[in-house]
Amino acid sequence: MSTVPRLPATPREFEEEARARLDPAHYDYFAGGAGDEVTLRANEAAFRRLALLPRVLRGAGEPRTEVALPGGRAGMPVLVAPTAFHRLADPEGERATARAAAANETIMMVSMAGTVGVEDVAAAAPEAVLWFQLYIQPDMPFTETVVRRAEAAGCAALVVTVDSPARGVRERELAHGFHDLPDGLCCENLRDGAAVRPIVMSPDIGWEHIDRLRRMTDLPIVLKGIMNPADVRPAIEHGAAALLVSNHGGRQLDTLPATLDMLPPVVAAADGAVPVLLDGGVRRGTDVVKALALGAAAVAVGRPVLWGLAAGGERGAARVLAMLRAEVREALALCGCASPADLDPSMVRRTC
Ligand SMILES: Cc1cc2nc3c(=O)[nH]c(=O)nc-3n(C[C@H](O)[C@H](O)[C@H](O)COP(=O)(O)O)c2cc1C
Numbered sequence: 001m002s003t004v005p006r007l008p009a010t011p012r013e014f015e016e017e018a019r020a021r022l023d024p025a026h027y028d029y030f031a032g033g034a035g036d037e038v039t040l041r042a043n044e045a046a047f048r049r050l051a052l053l054p055r056v057l058r059g060a061g062e063p064r065t066e067v068a069l070p071g072g073r074a075g076m077p078v079l080v081a082p083t084a085f086h087r088l089a090d091p092e093g094e095r096a097t098a099r100a101a102a103a104n105e106t107i108m109m110v111s112m113a114g115t116v117g118v119e120d121v122a123a124a125a126p127e128a129v130l131w132f133q134l135y136i137q138p139d140m141p142f143t144e145t146v147v148r149r150a151e152a153a154g155c156a157a158l159v160v161t162v163d164s165p166a167r168g169v170r171e172r173e174l175a176h177g178f179h180d181l182p183d184g185l186c187c188e189n190l191r192d193g194a195a196v197r198p199i200v201m202s203p204d205i206g207w208e209h210i211d212r213l214r215r216m217t218d219l220p221i222v223l224k225g226i227m228n229p230a231d232v233r234p235a236i237e238h239g240a241a242a243l244l245v246s247n248h249g250g251r252q253l254d255t256l257p258a259t260l261d262m263l264p265p266v267v268a269a270a271d272g273a274v275p276v277l278l279d280g281g282v283r284r285g286t287d288v289v290k291a292l293a294l295g296a297a298a299v300a301v302g303r304p305v306l307w308g309l310a311a312g313g314e315r316g317a318a319r320v321l322a323m324l325r326a327e328v329r330e331a332l333a334l335c336g337c338a339s340p341a342d343l344d345p346s347m348v349r350r351t352c
Pocket residue numbers: 029030031043081082083084111112113133161224246247248249250251279280281282300301302303304
């Protein structure tokens with residue numbers, strides 16, 4: 001009789017199980033942040049500082065969790081953030097993640113630094129809604145080649161990461177000497193003929209590149225890595241369809257504020273012109289509900305999915321997403337909400 005291995009039951013246990021299974025260098029690559037990891041810790045701490053204030057006796061009925069976004073509908077307001085190198089966590093890599101996302105009716109943002117090509121990710125989960133994350137390469141003809149591949153694979157949006165004019169310095173990576181993928185793995189979306197190009201994070205990228213991208217494709221463009229409200233107007237003027245408030249999970253510049261703390265001013269600056277999403281430190285359904293109450297249209301999770309993948313492959317990643325979905329439903333119900341639209345800023349309160 002074959003037995004199915006037991007999966008961890010909480011986000012913390014998933015991380016512990018992943019840590020036990022992963023090569024320590026790979027665990028630290030996934031877990032770590034830039035500098036002293038001030039921002040990495042701040043993201044999660046900001047959610048703990050905020051308390052929920054439910055409403056009562058609203059007769060809201062069973063809550064619905066789906067949300068409509070420029071790149072399609074998601075069955076829950078928790079998307080999969082783009083993270084690199086999934087085959088370090090599981091041999092199936094991004095294929096497994098896409099199936100886990102599809103099983104939970106949510107959207108997967110496929111990293112440009114994926115270890116499975118976007119076509120193969122799409123083929124592995126034909127029902128998955130995929131958004132393609134792009135680092136605009138200064139070689140624009142090559143950027144266009146990558147965009148065409150994402151379009152041909154059926155991706156429904158481009159997520160352009162704008163917080164990386166240079167690569168963040170993560171001391172945990174330096175301590176392990178982690179620079180390259182092991183033999184046999186590479187960034188499949190960077191293939192150029194027989195060669196695989198390195199990803200260039202260029203300080204030369206500017207708004208004119210967003211304009212060129214806008215002219216290149218009809219796909220909605222989500223700008224990922226907006227933190228300063230001063231960037232919101234230009235983003236809208238240059239055609240962004242949505243903004244993703246992100247500090248790259250604390251992996252780029254250290255000592256940025258928590259994303260949750262910048263959400264209200266970014267939402268205010270967007271003034272309803274485009275939906276605003278958030279990632280960074282979302283670990284529980286209550287975290288999701290707090291971000292939605294402060295005006296996020298949806299959130300995304302990075303590391304929790306990697307822990308699921310490392311702890312239990314596709315099943316593990318699917319379980320992490322299913323836990324979040326169940327927790328969001330429960331938190332909405334206990335807040336007296338019929339859907340995310342019933343949340344508002346009066347339902348959260350700062351505790352310190
Ligand atoms: C291991 C790892 C790899 C990442 N790779 C990418 C990437 O290739 N492109 C990108 O835009 N963001 C990348 N990110 C950032 C995530 O998209 C996201 O902003 C962040 O993980 C959210 O924080 P969380 O991990 O606390 O949920 C990566 C994050 C991690 C942890």
